[in-house]
Amino acid sequence: xxxxxxxxxxxxxxxxxxxxxxxxxxxxxxxxxxxxxxxxxxxxxxxxxxxxxxxxxxxxxxxxxxxxxxxxxxxxxxxxxxxxxxxxxxxxxxxxxxxxxxxxxxxxxxxxxxxxxxxxxxxxxxxxxxxxxxxxxxxxxxxxxxxxxxxxxxxxxxxxxxxxxxxxxxxxxxxxxxxxxxxxxxxxxxxxxxxxxxxxxxxxxxxxxxxxxxxxxxxxxxxxxxxxxxxxxxxxxxxxxxxxxxxxxxxxxxxxxxxxxxxxxxxxxxxxxxxxxxxxxxxxxxxxxxxxxxxxxxxxxxxxxxxxxxxxxxxxxxxxxxxxxxxxx
Amino acid sequence: xxxxxxxxxxxxxxxxxxxxxxxxxxxxxxxxxxxxxxxxxxxxxxxxxxxxxxxxxxxxxxxxxxxxxxxxxxxxxxxxxxxxxxxxxxxxxxxxxxxxxxxxxxxxxxxxxxxxxxxxxxxxxxxxxxxxxxxxxxxxxxxxxxxxxxxxxxxxxxxxxxxxxxxxxxxxxxxxxxxxxxxxxxxxxxxxxxxxxxxxxxxxxxxxxxxxxxxxxxxxxxxxxxxxxxxxxxxxxxxxxxxxxxxxxxxxxxxxxxxxxxxxxxxxxxxxxxxxxxxxxxxxxxxxxxxxxxxxx
Numbered sequence: 001x002x003x004x005x006x007x008x009x010x011x012x013x014x015x016x017x018x019x020x021x022x023x024x025x026x027x028x029x030x031x032x033x034x035x036x037x038x039x040x041x042x043x044x045x046x047x048x049x050x051x052x053x054x055x056x057x058x059x060x061x062x063x064x065x066x067x068x069x070x071x072x073x074x075x076x077x078x079x080x081x082x083x084x085x086x087x088x089x090x091x092x093x094x095x096x097x098x099x100x101x102x103x104x105x106x107x108x109x110x111x112x113x114x115x116x117x118x119x120x121x122x123x124x125x126x127x128x129x130x131x132x133x134x135x136x137x138x139x140x141x142x143x144x145x146x147x148x149x150x151x152x153x154x155x156x157x158x159x160x161x162x163x164x165x166x167x168x169x170x171x172x173x174x175x176x177x178x179x180x181x182x183x184x185x186x187x188x189x190x191x192x193x194x195x196x197x198x199x200x201x202x203x204x205x206x207x208x209x210x211x212x213x214x215x216x217x218x219x220x221x222x223x224x225x226x227x228x229x230x231x232x233x234x235x236x237x238x239x240x241x242x243x244x245x246x247x248x249x250x251x252x253x254x255x256x257x258x259x260x261x262x263x264x265x266x267x268x269x270x271x272x273x274x275x276x277x278x279x280x281x282x283x284x285x286x287x288x289x290x291x292x293x294x295x296x297x298x299x300x301x302x303x304x305x306x307x308x309x310x311x312x313x314x315x316x317x318x319x320x321x322x323x324x325x326x327x328x329x
Numbered sequence: 330x331x332x333x334x335x336x337x338x339x340x341x342x343x344x345x346x347x348x349x350x351x352x353x354x355x356x357x358x359x360x361x362x363x364x365x366x367x368x369x370x371x372x373x374x375x376x377x378x379x380x381x382x383x384x385x386x387x388x389x390x391x392x393x394x395x396x397x398x399x400x401x402x403x404x405x406x407x408x409x410x411x412x413x414x415x416x417x418x419x420x421x422x423x424x425x426x427x428x429x430x431x432x433x434x435x436x437x438x439x440x441x442x443x444x445x446x447x448x449x450x451x452x453x454x455x456x457x458x459x460x461x462x463x464x465x466x467x468x469x470x471x472x473x474x475x476x477x478x479x480x481x482x483x484x485x486x487x488x489x490x491x492x493x494x495x496x497x498x499x500x501x502x503x504x505x506x507x508x509x510x511x512x513x514x515x516x517x518x519x520x521x522x523x524x525x526x527x528x529x530x531x532x533x534x535x536x537x538x539x540x541x542x543x544x545x546x547x548x549x550x551x552x553x554x555x556x557x558x559x560x561x562x563x564x565x566x567x568x569x570x571x572x573x574x575x576x577x578x579x580x581x582x583x584x585x586x587x588x589x590x591x592x593x594x595x596x597x598x599x600x601x602x603x604x605x606x607x608x609x610x611x612x613x614x615x616x617x618x619x620x621x622x623x624x625x626x
Contacts, residue, residue, distance in 0.1 A: 058522055062453055091525035098523075104516035108538045117534075118524040169524060 004031035004072075005209040006055070006094075006177045011069035013047075013054045020281040024050040024064070026233040032177070032209040039224035039241070040213045041256070043277055047233040048213045052179045055211075056094060057086050073177065092122040095175040099182040101162035105154035111138070111165050112150030115172060122173045137168040142198060160191035164198070171202060178203070179211045184219070196223055217260050221245065226315070229253045232277055232288035235307075239316030249310050249318040251293050287321070295322050357614055363607035367600075371423035378417035380404075382574045385411035391590045407592045409582060415596055422574040422597065427604070429486070429569070430555040433493035434548050440494070441501025442544060446532050448502065449509025459502065466499035471558075472565065479567030489568050493555055504547055508540040542616045549612030553605030576601050 013025040025047045032038045040048050053059050054066055057078060071078040073094065078086070098104045105114060115134040119125045125133060131150065138146035141164040154162055163183060170178060180199065184192040200223060203210050212223055220227055221241065228238040229252065237250040248254045258271040275292045284290070286301040293300070299321050307319040321327075370377050390412040393400045400407060406415040448459040475492045482488050512518070513536060521531050560577020562568030564584075569575040576597040583594025 056523060058519070087525050087527060089525070090523055096520075096523045098516045098520055100516050104520045106517040106521075106535055106539070117521075117526070121525055121530075166520065169520070 004033050005074060006211070007031040007070075007072040008051070008055065009070040009072070011051065011054055011071065012067045013050050013059055014065060014067050015063045016065065017063055017281070022281045023233050023283065024280060025054060027069075028228075028230070028233070028235050029069075030228045030235065030238060032211055034176070034209055035204065035207045036226070037203065037210040037212055037224045039220040039227045040211065040230060041215060041217065041220055041227060042230035043215065045277055045280075046230045047280075048230055049181055051230070052096060052181050052211065052213055055177075055179060056090055056096060057081075057083075058090075088122070091118045091170075091175070092173040093175050094177045094179070095170040095173075096179040096181065097163070097166055097170050097183045099185050101159050101166055101186065104166050105162055107154055109153075110150065111152050111154065111157070115150070115165065115169050118169055118172050133172070137172045138165070140171070140202070141165070141168045143168070160187050160195060163187060163195060167195075167199070167202070171206065174206065175208070177209045177211070179213070181213045182215070185214075185216075192219075199223070217245075217257065229256070232283065233280060234288075234319065236289070236320070237316075237318040239311075240314055243311060243314070243316045247311060247316075249316075249323045250320045251295055251322065252289050253318075255292075287319075295327070297321065297327075299325075356610055360607050360610045360614065363603055364611070367423055367427070367604055367607065370420040371427055374420045374424055378414075378420045380414035380417040382413060382417040382421040383572050385409070385413040387412045391586070391593070393590070394592055406596050407590070409579070409593050410586065410590075415579075415592065418574040418579060419576070419596055419600055422576045422579060423600065425486075425569055425573060425575040426556050426559060426577065426601075429489055429493065429559055429575070430552045433490045433555055434497060434551055436490065437494035437497030438501050438544065438548055441498035442505050442537075442540075444498070445502040445505025446509055446537060446540075449506040450513055450528070450532050450536065456506070460506065463499045463502045466495070467503075471496055472561070475562055475567055476565065479562075484567045484570050486569060489559060489562060492562065493558055496558070497551060497555070500551075501544070501547065504543060505540055508543050509536055512536050512539045545615050546612045549608040549615075552608045553601065556601050556604065 008031070009029050011025055011028045012023070015022040015024055028047070028051055030038060030040075040051065042048050050059065050064070055071055055078070057066070059066060066079060069079070073089075078089070081089070105111070112131065112134050115137055116125075116130050119130055119133055123133075135146045135150060138149055143149050143161065143164055149157070149161075149165075154165075157165065167183075183199070184195050187195060196219065199210070202208070210223075212219070214220060224241050226239065227241055227244045228235045229244070229250065230236065231252050237244065237248065237253045244253060245257065248257055252273075255271070255273045259273065261267060261270055273292055278284075278288050278291065284301065286299075286303055287293070287296075287305055290296045290300050305319050305321045306324055307317050308324045310316050310318055310323055385408075389404065389408050390410055392404050392408040392412075394407045395402045395405050397407075404414050404416070406419070408414055409418070444459050444463075448456040474495065478492050478495075479488055518531060518535060521535050526534070556577055558577075559568055559575060560580050563571075563575060563578035564581035569578055571578065579597035580594045580601070583590065583592075583597075586593050
C-alpha cells in the first residue's frame with residue numbers, strides 16, 4: 001500500500017449522557033489507500049457507524065463529541081477544519097451511503113432533483129448541463145432509461161434502484177473516499193450481489209478509497225482488501241483479508257468466523273458467541289471481551305492488551321494478551 | 330384498465346393524463362364553484378352590490394328576504410335593524426372577512442412555521458426556549474389579550490390582524506415542531522448532511538417541503554376559526570369597527586333578533602359556513618395532490 005488517502009489515528013468519539021460517558025469509539029486507527037477497500041466488521045453497537053460519522057464530523061450533537069485523535073485526508077487533519085470547510089468537503093471529497101434506501105431519499109422531490117442537488121452545491125452547475133450530468137450519473141450506476149428516472153419519485157423505484165440512486169448522489173461530485181455503511185443490508189440477496197459488483201466496478205473506475213462497514217463476512221471476503229474487526233469501540237484485529245480469514249488470532253475474530261455456517265458440510269448447531277457486548281458506559285479496565293472469552297486469564301481483567309503485530313509482518317495486528325504473550329491453546 | 334395502462338407507460342403522455350384525471354375530480358369542481366361564488370363578489374363588490382353597504386334607511390329596517398311575506402326584491406335578502414341591505418353588506422363583508430383571515434393566517438403561519446422548524450430541527454436550548462414561549466402564548470387568555478391590545482392601539486383592521494396572528498402562530502409552531510421531530514430522524518436528512526448541505530438548506534429545502542401538507546391543512550382549517558374570532562372581537566367592540574361590514578360582526582348584530590328577524594344573522598352565518606366548507610375541501614384536495622404517493626392514482 002502506498003501513502004494512505006484516508007488515515008484515522010487513535011480516534012475517540014465519546015457520548016456524554018446522563019448515565020455517564022459512553023466511549024462509542026475509543027482509540028480506533030486505520031488507513032485506506034487509493035483504490036483500496038477496508039472492511040470494518042463487528043456486532044451491532046460496537047462503534048462502526050459512529051466511526052464513519054466521525055470521519056465526516058457528523059457525530060450526533062450535543063451528546064457526542066470527538067475528544068481525541070486525528071483524521072487525515074490527503075495529509076490534512078479534518079478535525080482542525082471549520083464547519084464551513086467540512087461542508088465543502090462533504091459529498092465532494094468524502095461521501096457516504098447509508099443503510100436504508102427506503103428513507104435515504106426525500107419523498108417529495110424527484111430523483112433528478114436529488115441527484116442534481118449535490119452537483120449544484122459543489123460544482124455550481126446549472127440548467128441543461130446540470131441535468132445532463134445528473135443523467136450521466138444515473139447511467140453510471142446502471143439505471144435503465146435514466147431520462148425517465150430523472151422525473152420519477154423515490155416511491156416509484158424499487159429498493160435496489162433507490163440504493164443505486166443514493167450511490168449516484170454519493171459519487172456525483174467524484175469523491176476520493178466513499179464510506180458505505182451496510183449499504184446492502186436491506187436489499188435481497190440477488191440485488192445485493194448486483195449492487196456489490198457495481199460498487200466494486202465504480203471503485204476501480206474512480207480509484208476510490210472505500211470503507212465498507214458490514215457485519216457480513218461473506219461480503220467482506222468478496223469486497224475487501226483489508227479488514228478491521230471492531231469490538232466495544234476498539235479495533236481488536238486488523239490485517240489482510242486472506243490473513244484474517246485463514247489465521248484469525250483474536251478470540252473474538254475466531255468466534256465470529258466460527259459462527260459463519262460452512263457451505264460444504266451440514267451442521268446441527270451453529271457456533272455462537274454467548275452473551276452480549278458490554279454496555280459502553282461501564283467498561284471494566286481490562287479487555288472488554290473477557291466475559292465472553294474462553295481464554296481469559298487474570299491479566300485480561302486488569303489491563304487492556306497492547307496491539308501487537310503477528311505473523312510475517314504484513315500489517316496483521318491484534319489486541320489480545322493471548323497473542324501478545326504467546327499463550328498456546 | 331385505463332389506469333393500468335397509464336401506470337405501465339410512464340411516459341409524459343401518461344403523466345399528463347393522470348393529472349387531467351385528478352383535476353376532473355367532482356369535488357374540485359364543487360369547491361371551485363363555491364370559491365368563485367365567494368371570491369368574485371369580494372373582488373367586484375362595488376359593481377355587484379345593489380346598495381351602499383353603509384347607508385341605512387330606517388324606514389326599511391328589518392325587511393324580510395324577498396320571498397317571504399313583506400319582502401321586496403329591492404332587498405333580496407332583507408335588511409338589518411338600521412335598514413341596510415343585507416346582500417350588499419354580505420358582499421362587502423366577504424372582502425373584509427377573507428382579507429383579515431388570509432393576512433392574519435399568512436403572518437401567523439410564517440412566524441409560527443419558521444420558529445417551529447428551528448425548534449424541531451435544532452432541539453436542545455433553541456427548542457426549549459421557543460416552546461416555552463409557545464406555552465406562554467397558549468396560556469394567554471384570548472379575549473383579555475385582544476381587549477388590552479385594542480385599548481392600547483385602538484380597534485382597527487390592522488389591530489384585528491395583529492391580534493389574530495398573535496393567537497395563531499403558536500399553533501403552527503407546535504404542529505410544525507412535532508412534524509419536524511419525526512422528519513429530521515429520517516435518513517434523507519442525514520444523507521443531505523453527508524452531501525454537504527448547510528443547516529438552513531436542510532431546514533428550508535428538505536424538511537419544509539415535507540411538512541407543507543400539514544401546513545396547508547392547518548391553514549385552511551383556521552380560516553373558519555379566524556372568522557369566528559373576528560366575530561367575537563367585533564361583538565366585544567374591539568374588532569373591525571362597526572359601520573364596516575364583516576361577517577362575524579353581522580352575526581353578532583343579529584344575535585338578539587334571532588327569533589323575530591332570523592335572516593340578519595342567518596345569511597352571514599351561511600356565508601361563513603360555505604367559506605369554511607369550501608376551504609376545508611380545498612385543503613383536503615390539495616393535500617392529496619401534493620402527496621407524491623397519491624399523485625399517480
